[in-house]
Amino acid sequence: MYRILKEIWRLGIPGKKIIPAKGQGPFRRSAAIRHVDAGSCNACELEIQALSGPHYGLEQVGLSLTASPRHADLLMVTGPVSRHMATALQDTFSAMPNPKKVVAIGDCACTGGIFAGSYAVVGAVEKVLPVAGQCPGCPPTPEAIRQTLVQVARQTRS
Amino acid sequence: MTAPDSEALSSMGQWQQILTAPPVWRVRVQAAFWMSTAMALRDQGGRLLGLWGEAGHENAFFYIHALGLGSTGYLWITLTVQSGEGQFPSLADIFPAASRMERALYDLTGIRAAGNADTRPWLRHQCWPAGIFPLREGQLDDRSFGMDGDADYPFQLIDSVDVHQIPVGPVHAGTIEPGHFRFSCIGEQILRLEERLGYTHKGVERLFQDRDVFAGARLAGRISGDTTAGYAWAYCMAVESIARCAIPPRAAALRAVCLERERMANHLGDLAALGNDAGFAFCQSQFLFIKESLLRENREIFGHRYLMDCIIPGGVAFDLNSAQTAAIQHNSESWQRTVQRLDLLLQEHSGLRDRLVGTGKIVPPRAAALGMAGLAGRASGQAWDLRVQFPHAPYQNLDVSMQLSPEGDVAARWQLRFREFYESLRLQTQLLLDLPSGDVSATIPESIPDGEGLGIVEAWRGEVFVALSVENARIKRCHPHDPSWTLWPVLEEAVLNDIVADFPLINKSFNLSYSGHDL
Numbered sequence: 041m042y043r044i045l046k047e048i049w050r051l052g053i054p055g056k057k058i059i060p061a062k063g064q065g066p067f068r069r070s071a072a073i074r075h076v077d078a079g080s081c082n083a084c085e086l087e088i089q090a091l092s093g094p095h096y097g098l099e100q101v102g103l104s105l106t107a108s109p110r111h112a113d114l115l116m117v118t119g120p121v122s123r124h125m126a127t128a129l130q131d132t133f134s135a136m137p138n139p140k141k142v143v144a145i146g147d148c149a150c151t152g153g154i155f156a157g158s159y160a161v162v163g164a165v166e167k168v169l170p171v172a173g174q175c176p177g178c179p180p181t182p183e184a185i186r187q188t189l190v191q192v193a194r195q196t197r198s
Numbered sequence: 199m200t201a202p203d204s205e206a207l208s209s210m211g212q213w214q215q216i217l218t219a220p221p222v223w224r225v226r227v228q229a230a231f232w233m234s235t236a237m238a239l240r241d242q243g244g245r246l247l248g249l250w251g252e253a254g255h256e257n258a259f260f261y262i263h264a265l266g267l268g269s270t271g272y273l274w275i276t277l278t279v280q281s282g283e284g285q286f287p288s289l290a291d292i293f294p295a296a297s298r299m300e301r302a303l304y305d306l307t308g309i310r311a312a313g314n315a316d317t318r319p320w321l322r323h324q325c326w327p328a329g330i331f332p333l334r335e336g337q338l339d340d341r342s343f344g345m346d347g348d349a350d351y352p353f354q355l356i357d358s359v360d361v362h363q364i365p366v367g368p369v370h371a372g373t374i375e376p377g378h379f380r381f382s383c384i385g386e387q388i389l390r391l392e393e394r395l396g397y398t399h400k401g402v403e404r405l406f407q408d409r410d411v412f413a414g415a416r417l418a419g420r421i422s423g424d425t426t427a428g429y430a431w432a433y434c435m436a437v438e439s440i441a442r443c444a445i446p447p448r449a450a451a452l453r454a455v456c457l458e459r460e461r462m463a464n465h466l467g468d469l470a471a472l473g474n475d476a477g478f479a480f481c482q483s484q485f486l487f488i489k490e491s492l493l494r495e496n497r498e499i500f501g502h503r504y505l506m507d508c509i510i511p512g513g514v515a516f517d518l519n520s521a522q523t524a525a526i527q528h529n530s531e532s533w534q535r536t537v538q539r540l541d542l543l544l545q546e547h548s549g550l551r552d553r554l555v556g557t558g559k560i561v562p563p564r565a566a567a568l569g570m571a572g573l574a575g576r577a578s579g580q581a582w583d584l585r586v587q588f589p590h591a592p593y594q595n596l597d598v599s600m601q602l603s604p605e606g607d608v609a610a611r612w613q614l615r616f617r618e619f620y621e622s623l624r625l626q627t628q629l630l631l632d633l634p635s636g637d638v639s640a641t642i643p644e645s646i647p648d649g650e651g652l653g654i655v656e657a658w659r660g661e662v663f664v665a666l667s668v669e670n671a672r673i674k675r676c677h678p679h680d681p682s683w684t685l686w687p688v689l690e691e692a693v694l695n696d697i698v699a700d701f702p703l704i705n706k707s708f709n710l711s712y713s714g715h716d717l
Binding site: 043044048051077078079082085088092093095122124125127132154155158160161179181 | 326332338374398399400417426470471482483486489540543712713
């Protein structure tokens with residue numbers, strides 16, 4: 041136990057401390073996020089996983105990842121929406137209670153990316169669901185992803 | 199030598215060596231020799247890596263390709279099937295991993311593997327009409343596919359009052375790729391697991407067709423984002439083989455630095471995630487910190503956090519100066535010390551050991567029968583590592599040390615990640631110390647000759663290969679192959695008799711590719 045505490049002390053706080061601004065919009069300062077991989081190559085997922093690390097500290101800005109869409113405010117989608125995932129994606133969105141918003145993460149989710157035009161792919165998430173925010177990149181950095189999520193979480197009621 | 203060093207194999211046809219390091223032999227067999235070649239390969243202790251199909255001109259005939267590994271190298275065997283025949287002899291009884299590959303081959307080309315009892319679609323889901331084979335010429339139009347969810351797949355279930363089913367996925371609890379797992383359980387214990395994959399199928403093999411080789415490289419690096427360096431290198435090796443282009447030694451060394459860094463990044467990420475799956479947040483934090491430092495160094499020095507587009511046909515797209523190599527060496531020493539401290543600390547953490555030891559076990563004899571290789575294979579005593587046995591540049595002079603464990607449980611796959619991490623750090627240090635001077639790339643001509651080539655590397659999960667054919671300077675057929683094809687069926691066995699709550703841990707200890715598999 042002592043060695044664990046020593047390692048924690050040694051690591052310190054690597055990320056920057058973030059002070060959330062006064063909340064606005066339907067989600068105030070916090071949002072629960074459900075992620076769906078709609079056919080991504082997995083690079084965007086790695087950057088989303090990095091958000092849980094000590095450099096970024098997703099929970100500092102009031103965001104947390106949730107396993108159930110029933111508990112989610114935001115739906116974060118990666119991938120060019122493969123046809124085999126389209127229904128699962130729509131079902132996840134339907135299972136979310138209002139108010140809810142969708143965020144497209146990565147070039148594939150924003151435009152279809154390098155897979156656009158394939159027989160097996162629908163394309164941008166906006167062809168399947170209404171999208172409130174987009175974060176392009178291949179993959180986008182965790183910093184960019186966090187910023188987009190925060191922006192969408194604080195959007196005023198439209 | 200001009201043929202594989204085995205009388206049984208060398209008599210099967212006219213063998214031609216198409217690559218020297220690693221050694222790759224090519225043969226087109228007559229139908230009568232297809233099965234006997236496979237059996238001869240199995241009898242000498244060889245493995246099947248991949249099986250895929252190709253449509254000939256105007257679908258008049260089809261090629262069935264197989265890549266095996268024998269005692270003297272990799273064997274690319276091709277059988278021609280006339281359109282009228284519509285089938286070829288199944289290899290599933292000889293190599294278990296062939297079963298799903300044959301089902302996928304049928305989904306894409308419409309050619310059946312006669313003798314394979316499992317005729318259910320594999321990559322094809324409900325919204326993909328039954329008579330449509332995307333790799334046949336002229337099959338697809340805009341209306342070919344819908345978006346219907348998969349509902350009628352006939353899982354092999356156990357009909358008993360005491361057994362209950364748990365369907366998991368395709369949407370998973372964590373931030374991971376999608377796939378479906380159908381559990382049959384008695385209480386907590388898993389009686390049977392059946393996987394259903396194909397959810398991330400993006401039609402990659404068809405997307406390759408008609409691209410030029412440079413656009414193909416960008417696509418290859420995005421088949422599986424966590425293995426971008428592995429796929430890019432295998433693809434570029436195939437291109438260079440067709441173009442008869444030798445890459446400069448500095449480029450080979452820098453490619454290996456990329457591949458080893460990718461190996462290290464993934465191993466760190468897996469150790470973090472395994473800690474998380476065991477409910478140990480401290481472990482997740484510590485490893486994610488080191489991984490993030492590595493990724494930031496990748497961005498700063500190599501240009502991309504995951505090294506996408508760093509490996510290009512002809513060489514690499516970046517160079518390192520002495521200040522950069524010094525920075526890398528300095529950070530490496532610091533990470534080595536930190537990881538070693540964590541290694542010792544966690545070895546003695548009884549709560550963690552309780553979860554890892556004995557869970558998800560595949561014993562070595564079973565691993566051999568299933569054809570396991572790669573990281574998971576080595577953790578079950580299967581001594582396969584391309585960098586050791588058939589090294590290509592720059593691995594020939596590095597004396598890579600293969601890490602093995604006979605235990606085959608989650609603890610073994612955990613421990614192997616540490617040992618491979620240390621070995622990769624050592625290799626990186628050596629590569630940078632001995633970095634040859636010179637160019638970082640050779641020019642690949644725009645008018646690349648017609649031909650076929652193969653590239654294969656020991657990526658972090660195992661051997662990744664890309665089989666490529668080029669016609670009129672455009673890609674005619676490209677088959678990228680992930681080691682996960684052989685390992686996914688093994689997971690179904692590894693979970694038997696363990697509890698459902700241990701599944702995330704077992705799955706993560708393998709960490710197989712969904713996107714690399716589904717294409």
